[in-house]
Amino acid sequence: MKLATFNINGIKARAEALPAWLRAAEPDVVVLQEIKSVDEAFPHEIFDGLGYSIETHGQKGFNGVAILSKLPLEDVTRGLPGDDSDEQARWIEATVVGKVAVRICGLYLPNGNPAPGPKYDYKLAWMARMRARAAALLASEMPFLMAGDYNVIPQDEDAAKPEAWRGDALALPESRAAFRRILNLGFTDAFRARVQGPGHYSFWDYQAGAWAKNNGILIDHLLLSPQAADLLRDAGIDKAVRGGDKPSDHVPVWIDLDA
DNA sequence: ATGGTTGCCGAGCAA
Numbered sequence A: 001m002k003l004a005t006f007n008i009n010g011i012k013a014r015a016e017a018l019p020a021w022l023r024a025a026e027p028d029v030v031v032l033q034e035i036k037s038v039d040e041a042f043p044h045e046i047f048d049g050l051g052y053s054i055e056t057h058g059q060k061g062f063n064g065v066a067i068l069s070k071l072p073l074e075d076v077t078r079g080l081p082g083d084d085s086d087e088q089a090r091w092i093e094a095t096v097v098g099k100v101a102v103r104i105c106g107l108y109l110p111n112g113n114p115a116p117g118p119k120y121d122y123k124l125a126w127m128a129r130m131r132a133r134a135a136a137l138l139a140s141e142m143p144f145l146m147a148g149d150y151n152v153i154p155q156d157e158d159a160a161k162p163e164a165w166r167g168d169a170l171a172l173p174e175s176r177a178a179f180r181r182i183l184n185l186g187f188t189d190a191f192r193a194r195v196q197g198p199g200h201y202s203f204w205d206y207q208a209g210a211w212a213k214n215n216g217i218l219i220d221h222l223l224l225s226p227q228a229a230d231l232l233r234d235a236g237i238d239k240a241v242r243g244g245d246k247p248s249d250h251v252p253v254w255i256d257l258d259a
Numbered sequence B: 001a002t003g004g005t006t007g008c009c010g011a012g013c014a015a
Helices: A017-025 A118-140 A173-183 A190-194 A239-243
Strands: A002-007 A029-033 A053-057 A065-069 A073-078 A091-097 A101-108 A144-149 A220-224 A232-237 A253-257
Touching (some): A002 A101, A002 A144, A190 A220, A190 A253
Antiparallel strands (some): A002 A253, A232 A253
16 A cells, blocks of 8 residues: 655646646655645546545635545545544544554644744644554554654754754744654654665755755654554655656655555 | 845735
């Protein structure tokens, strides 16, 4: 089972680039972030003939997540548990039934800038809620994974210019610690289990020629439960997508699971 | 470099 995460930065703006990538990469399951659309306006027709069933959790204007799957999706849930007053669409879950059943969590973690401030407080509170949800799923012992835009640069080598991110919500020590607290429950960072060292990025800003200068950061991650990590065969980043026509500022990060 | 660019939607926010 090939599974990918892709922050597309607007589903309508990616009506050509996203299907083109799906045809080339042929993932079985994709979690999307920043669809920036309400569910009723999601353009299902751009996926016609590609064989995906689609589950969305959108909102007007920004945020929004979705799951595409060539395999049956079961038990879809929307929203991150732990705060009924949270109206931001950043979390979706579904069970994908292949050789084995795998629970998929697609997430768009809050950016948190400017820090300090209320947006940073929301980010850290959201990460605490995510840790609680992760712990609850671990207790089930079902293979599962949490994939998406974490808006966290886990370590300095995950940025081309770490000094430029020193005071940013994506790299602050509290953000990194919160990410590690989740990881340390027993997850495997799938990409880093397969590929080590600097120079591997999933995001290049539209501004200041970041892509041309390869001034990127690695913020899109797939965390695998112990039972899912046992199934990991390969992982990679589709970097070339960033150089295509009308690209997102993120590229897909993918894994191959024996599932 | 307190700039720069893109996407939402049709002004200004979010990233």
